[in-house]
Amino acid sequence: MDARTANPPPAAGRTLHRFANPGRFLRISGRVLPVMAVLGLGLTLTGFVWGLFFAPADWQQGDAVRIMYVHVPSAWLASFGYLSLAICSVLSLVWRHPLADLAAAEIGPVGAAFTALCLATGSIWGKPMWGAWWVWDARLTSVLVLFFLYLGHVALVRAFDDPQRGYRAGAILALIGVVNLPIIKFSVDWWNTLHQPATIKFTGSPTMYVGMLWPLLLCALGFTFGFAAIVLARTRAAVMERRIRGLLMARAQEADAR
Amino acid sequence: MTHLTYIMAAYGLAVLVGTVFSVDAWARMSRARRRLAAIDPRANRG
Amino acid sequence: MTRKRRRLILLVACGLGLGTAATLVLTAFSDNMVFFLAPSDLATKAPHNGRVFRLGGLVQAGSVERVREDSKPVVRFRITDGAANVVVSYAGILPDLFREGQGVVTLGAMQADGTFRASEVLAKHDETYMPKEVADALKRSGHWDPKAGAPPPASTWNTLVPKAGNGG
Structure with a gap:
C-alpha cells in the first residue's frame, strides 16, 4: 500500500493523491483538527444554551420543540455523513485512493451513532407530540434503513482478513445505499407520512420563527464541525495504526530473513 | 419548562454520544502516537 | 488512466x-x-369488511363533540381533506396537540353505519414553528385562524416582532 503512494501517479490523479501521502496528511490534519474541534464544541454548546434557555417555546408544542435543536442537526448529519461515505467510496473504487479507504472505515461508526441519535431523539420528541414512540411511516422507516446501512458497512469493512477486500465490499455497499438518501429527503413529499414535510426548504422562506432558526443553524454548524473533527481524529489514528502494522511486519520479515 | 424529562433525555443522549466518541477518538490517537514514537526509526511529529 | x-x-x-x-x-x-388514507381515497381504496387501516386528515372546525356511549366518554369528530369527510369516534386519551384544524392520523376500521371507529389517534404536526406571541398576533389581526387551516406565508410572520407580550 505504501509502495503505491511512493510512486506519484500521472496527471489526473495527482491532485487527489497529494493527500494520500500519510506524512503530509498527518501534518495538515494535525493543524486543522484543533480548529475543527474547538468550533464544533463551541458552536454546539452555544446553540444548545441558546436553544434551551433563550429561544422561544412553540405555540403548540411548548418547550418540547427544544428537542429540535438536537434532532434536526443529527438527522442532517446522518445523511451528510452517508454522502461523505459515498464520496470516499467513489474515490476508493475509481481512483484507489488509500486514505479514502481509511476515512470510509472511520465514517461508518460515527455516522451510525449520529443516525441512532436522530432516531432516539425523534422517538423522544414523537411520544409527547404525536402520541407514539415509533410509527412505520416512510420517513422513519427510511432513516432506520440508513442506520442498518451504516451498521452493514461497519461490519463488512471489518469482515475480511485482507483489509483491501473489506474496503472494496464496503465501498460497493455504501454506493448501493445512496439510493436511500433521496428517499429519506423526499419521503415526506412523495407519500403521506406522520412526519411533517421540511421546514427549511431549498425554495421559499423557512416556516420557522427567526428566534428558533438561528440556534438551529448554529447547532447544525456545530454538529458538522464536531462530526468532521471526530472523523478526522479517527482517521489520523487509523493512518498511524497502519504505519505501526507496516513497521512491525517489516521488522518480522527482517528477522525471518536473518 | 414543559416536557422537561423528554428534553433532558434528548440533550443528555447528545452529550453522551459526543463525549464518548470524542474521548475514544482522542485516546486512540494518542495511543497510536505513543506506539509509533516507540518503534518508528524516523522522528514522528503527529 | x-x-x-x-x-x-x-x-x-x-x-x-x-x-x-x-x-x-x-x-x-x-x-x-403511504402511511394513511385520506377521506377522499375511501371510495376507491378503503379496505371493507372491518379491515383495520389508517385514516388521516384535518380535524374539521366545529365538528368535535364529546358524548357518552354505554356510560363511557367518547369523542366524535370529522376528518376532512377538503374534498370529503368522515365521522370518527374514539374512546381514549387524545394527544396534547389534538385540536380543531390539526392534522391527525387514526387507526381503526369502517363501521356498518359509514363512520370510522378509531382505536388510536395520533397528532400530525405541520412544518411551521412559531412562538405563542406571534401566533396570538396573527390570530388577533385576523390573518390566521388555526381552526381553518395552514398559517399565512412564512415571510409574513417569521421575522415579526409582536407588539404585546414579552416574548420574541
Whole structure:
C-alpha cells in the first residue's frame, strides 16, 4: 500500500493523491483538527444554551420543540455523513485512493451513532407530540434503513482478513445505499407520512420563527464541525495504526530473513 | 419548562454520544502516537 | 488512466441501472408506502369488511363533540381533506396537540353505519414553528385562524416582532 503512494501517479490523479501521502496528511490534519474541534464544541454548546434557555417555546408544542435543536442537526448529519461515505467510496473504487479507504472505515461508526441519535431523539420528541414512540411511516422507516446501512458497512469493512477486500465490499455497499438518501429527503413529499414535510426548504422562506432558526443553524454548524473533527481524529489514528502494522511486519520479515 | 424529562433525555443522549466518541477518538490517537514514537526509526511529529 | 476511466464509466452505468430499478420499484409499490388514507381515497381504496387501516386528515372546525356511549366518554369528530369527510369516534386519551384544524392520523376500521371507529389517534404536526406571541398576533389581526387551516406565508410572520407580550 505504501509502495503505491511512493510512486506519484500521472496527471489526473495527482491532485487527489497529494493527500494520500500519510506524512503530509498527518501534518495538515494535525493543524486543522484543533480548529475543527474547538468550533464544533463551541458552536454546539452555544446553540444548545441558546436553544434551551433563550429561544422561544412553540405555540403548540411548548418547550418540547427544544428537542429540535438536537434532532434536526443529527438527522442532517446522518445523511451528510452517508454522502461523505459515498464520496470516499467513489474515490476508493475509481481512483484507489488509500486514505479514502481509511476515512470510509472511520465514517461508518460515527455516522451510525449520529443516525441512532436522530432516531432516539425523534422517538423522544414523537411520544409527547404525536402520541407514539415509533410509527412505520416512510420517513422513519427510511432513516432506520440508513442506520442498518451504516451498521452493514461497519461490519463488512471489518469482515475480511485482507483489509483491501473489506474496503472494496464496503465501498460497493455504501454506493448501493445512496439510493436511500433521496428517499429519506423526499419521503415526506412523495407519500403521506406522520412526519411533517421540511421546514427549511431549498425554495421559499423557512416556516420557522427567526428566534428558533438561528440556534438551529448554529447547532447544525456545530454538529458538522464536531462530526468532521471526530472523523478526522479517527482517521489520523487509523493512518498511524497502519504505519505501526507496516513497521512491525517489516521488522518480522527482517528477522525471518536473518 | 414543559416536557422537561423528554428534553433532558434528548440533550443528555447528545452529550453522551459526543463525549464518548470524542474521548475514544482522542485516546486512540494518542495511543497510536505513543506506539509509533516507540518503534518508528524516523522522528514522528503527529 | 484508461483503467480509471473504465472504472468510472462502469460505476456511472451501475448507478444509472440501480437508480432506474429503485424508481420502478418505488413507483410500483407507491400505494403501499403511504402511511394513511385520506377521506377522499375511501371510495376507491378503503379496505371493507372491518379491515383495520389508517385514516388521516384535518380535524374539521366545529365538528368535535364529546358524548357518552354505554356510560363511557367518547369523542366524535370529522376528518376532512377538503374534498370529503368522515365521522370518527374514539374512546381514549387524545394527544396534547389534538385540536380543531390539526392534522391527525387514526387507526381503526369502517363501521356498518359509514363512520370510522378509531382505536388510536395520533397528532400530525405541520412544518411551521412559531412562538405563542406571534401566533396570538396573527390570530388577533385576523390573518390566521388555526381552526381553518395552514398559517399565512412564512415571510409574513417569521421575522415579526409582536407588539404585546414579552416574548420574541
